[in-house]
Amino acid sequence: MSKQWADSKDGAFKRQVSSFREVISKTHPIYKPAANRYWLYVSLACPWAHRTLLTRSLKHLNTVIGVVVVHWHLDSKGWRFLRYPTDKSSIDENIYHTVSGGIDNTQSITMKPFASIPNDSDRLWIDGTPDPLNQFQRLSDLYLKSNPNYSDRFTVPVLWDSETNTIVNNESSEIIRILNSGVFDEFIKDSTTSSTEIINLVPKELESQIDEFNSWVYDNINNGVYKAGFAESAIAYEKEVKNVFQHLDRVEQLLKSKHQALEKKFGPDSKEILKHYFVLNNQLTEADVRLYTTIVRFDPVYVQHFKCNLTTIRDGYPYIHLWLRNLYWNNDSFRLTTNFNHIKLHYTRSHTRINPLGLTPLGPNPHILPL
Ligand SMILES: N[C@@H](CCC(=O)N[C@@H](CS)C(=O)NCC(=O)O)C(=O)O
The missing domain is CATH 3.40.30.10 (Glutaredoxin)
Structure with a gap:
């Protein structure tokens, strides 16, 4: 079985490719849509x-x-x-x-x-x-x-x-x-x-933009934190951690210009701003979903456990931080599917190579700040 840890000679972490790749559709010979199946x-x-x-x-x-x-x-x-x-x-x-x-x-x-x-x-x-x-x-x-x-x-x-x-x-x-x-x-x-x-998270007209965004976010942020955290040489770690923050900077710039445009449109204190404050096209898409699951783990786990600690989201990225809290506090689906106890306990107790004593840090307190 392949290892979870860095396999290659340069100490870099490589994620395995998934094996089961079927779909569910009315025309599929086996996997037809149904409830409770x-x-x-x-x-x-x-x-x-x-x-x-x-x-x-x-x-x-x-x-x-x-x-x-x-x-x-x-x-x-x-x-x-x-x-x-x-x-x-x-x-x-x-x-x-x-x-x-x-x-x-x-x-x-x-x-x-x-x-x-x-x-x-x-x-x-x-x-x-x-x-x-x-x-x-x-x-x-x-x-x-x-x-x-x-x-x-x-x-x-x-x-x-x-x-x-x-x-x-x-x-x-x-x-x-x-x-x-x-x-x-x-x-x-x-x-x-x-x-x-019922929301369509990948509207046809945005599909290529979503795919393009997902592709660099996956490689440099979603998987980037793992490449930093699982690196087994200082050279690999330092390269990856810098790369993660360069790409967070890119997301921050994108959200900053988004926020400024929304302020111009609705007025600086308008409640409308947060209703449209998403990474692409002023609407909630799959791009937000895929970025969120990494950003919400960043301060509680990736900062200390994966050593992605050049800064935190809450201290270093005001626009990403606002976007994160808007999703978490204003949308039940984001809040109720986020379980900080599972998140913190899993990483700190399961990766014994990174954290041999399995002590779980208490902070940050709170795991996510109010809006
Ligand atoms: N390509 C997979 C990756 C999933 C993945 O790596 N899951 C990890 C947990 S974060 C896992 O189950 N690891 C178990 C193991 O490596 O034994 C996907 O995105 O669905």
Whole structure:
């Protein structure tokens, strides 16, 4: 199996290519659109899985696509689920359809100090969920059920078909396009939502702009922080960390000119500004979704854990910081799918090569500032 760590001679980190790449569509011979047939297996810590959970929520698919949440601790055998309760009545099916993915997000507020949480903690709906479909113990069971010869890493997210018991797709960028494609719109039960109100995160006329933005953001920011954090030589680390900040500067400039244009249009103190304050075309798109899952982790984790500490978002990037807080505080989907406890515990306890003692830093306090 390939390693999570830097493999190459120059100490640079290379991410593995995903293996399951099917789509769901009316014309697909196997994977037809349906309600309650497809499930997302996610980690609330993982920025790639977070994209899919966020898209599911923004598209009102919480009652159409189920969610299983792995325990935040990634051990030597990979991701695991919580033990399936012996008392089955304690499994409330509805819990799989909540916006935060089956985890009560208010736990973030009432959670114990990090020091008292062991890595094998087993708090149902807090540390993760069981797998209600097959009662599997490990994410690897899904991969091996789909392909007994699978020999790569067992990564989240996974889009799973409960009818054929196979993985449809394990590449987050493709899963979010499937969820956005509209194939599930007819199954949305949310009576307050008409199909015209369902957001299209990749409108045709913006597709090439979104792809172009995603491509440099992925390489230099989303994956850039991993390349800095997993680097195994000072030369590789220094090159990558500078590169991350050069590209954050680029996003900052873009958002600054956006904000200035909106101020001109609506007046400097207008409430309208934040309603249009997104990275592309004054509307919420997939570009915001994909950038958000990295930026929201930046100050709490990437600054210290991945040593991306030339500055913080809150201190060094006022326009990105405003954009981040606007998404988090003004949009339920962003806030409720963000779980700082899973995020902090996962990175600091699972990457023992970076943080051998597994101590979880308490700060920053708060994890995200008010708007
Ligand atoms: N290309 C994948 C990458 C997913 C990925 O790297 N997930 C990480 C968590 S952040 C994972 O599951 N790692 C488990 C492992 O390496 O054992 C995607 O975007 O879907």
